Amino acid sequence: MSAIVTANKLVKQYGRQAALDGASFSVEAGRIVGLIGPNGSGKTTTLKAILGLTQFQGELSVLGLDPRTQREELMNEVCFIADVAILPRWLKVKDAIDFVEGVHPRFDRAKAEKYLANTKLKPEMKVKAMSKGMVVQLHLALVMAIDARLLVLDEPTLGLDILYRKQFYQNLLEDYFDENKTILITTHQIEEVEHILTDLLFIENGKIALAASMDEVSERFTEVMVEPQFAAAANALQPLSQRTVFGKPVMLFDGADRAQLANFGELRTPSVADLFVATMKGSYA
């Protein structure tokens, strides 16, 4: 496997505030990576750096290119949908397709039209007449028809209802993703993406707090519904976090021995959201 993105000690200052403070990570080909962090942790700055939309210090290689100096080349193979990359109101569906076909060497018109055929969008429709969900459908149709090696999604489903959100990820997985493509997603709706992710990157205060594949996560982290009589014993093993469900403490352990934990109560793999909360608990303190 080759690395699509390699970042080494990225630093970015906004005035005195450090948005990125020595973040290092890599993203392998054929993965779906969730870049997850609280507000202001440097997520968007990281994505901007990868897309060549911001200047920064440190080493960053995306598909072997430096996004700071080789942005145009990079954009042939990288695509992105951001909640701030809005389609202009005057754009018609058919013009959007014509334009992207005209300027993008890797755009497959038939694919975009096939996808649009399953929506309510009509060729003569203008963006200003569309609902937010339809605009995202159009954007997704354009992006899915581009044979890009890296797709970056920054809060792509922000403001969409649950039907559009489910459909968005379903389309992405069924019609777009394959082993030659890599997807990097940031979102706050962790529950909705965790089943499609293959890798996690937690970012906190401009640093990577956790980088692991989902398989590693389920090996490393264990959640136990501790029976009340074992609470003290379980606490002695220094759980990462603890909460109470139906009067029973639920503890999250990092790298603890499962056989030992099994004595305390029922074991399960923590959800990404719970893991996130446990990892980030100092973030706003």
Next chain:
Amino acid sequence: MKTMKWLIKREMWENKGMLLWTPLAIAGVIAALVLSALVMGHVQNIQIDGQNFNSITIEGKVRTRIAETLAQAYIGTGMPVLMVLGMLVFFYCLSALHDERRDRSLLFWKSLPVSDFTTVLSKALLALVVAPLITIGIAIALGLVMLLSTCVVLLMHGTNLFGDVFSSPDVYLSPLRLIGLLPVYILWALPTVGWLLMVSSMARSKVFLWAVGTPVIVTLLLVWAQKALLFGVDAAWFASHITNRILLGVVPGAWLAFDRNNISIAREEHQLPLPDTIFSASWSTLGGISVWLGAAAGIAMIAVAITMRRRREET
């Protein structure tokens, strides 16, 4: 090349209302006004005369003069349309790099493999070449409609000038002269287009105020410094060489005013017809240094706009 074609199309989709329909509407209004005046006048003649006395036959020297004037001057009816061009280009440039940030579509355009250089270039080309060509085309069409209808009205009054007018080379040369002025227009409009694109790429809001306010306030300050503080600054020079050039350069024919000290209107001496005089006087302005300095400054400001679009971060 293919990318440029699509970028120009993109600009046309966005600005069709302004760049195509505005001049068309103005041409339509002018045509309607003039045609109705011609027709009404014609009808009135009949009513007053009661008989066919309104038939006038023009012959001889007067006839030649009329045919010659018509053949030379018909293009002049398109002038109001050309005057609008200045305004269209002005406002187009002001919004060209600002609107994509305001409606937040900038990141969508940046997600496509099109460089900032090509994008800004497409906007400059639209302002300097495409928009003028559209307007010139409409102006010529309007002129031809006016010429034909004048000839038709004269014919109804018994004078057939079709042969004289359309055998005159001026009929065909006038549109060519107008198109032939495009290079002059481009060079004189460059400082204004550059300035406006640069402001458009920089200002967060109130683009118009920045674009117009900055040079006007600087001029006023200079006037004040000169008059009140007796500084040795030449405010008048600044106003005519900087302020006017970066704000009014997009008005067609403005070069005749900018360069008036160096143009010798040679009409009296050589007995040339007026269109010829304007044409050669316009081209002769390119002999001065001032137009080239302005064009260079315009290109430099466009380069700044490209850098701004590349470097600027939206938060």
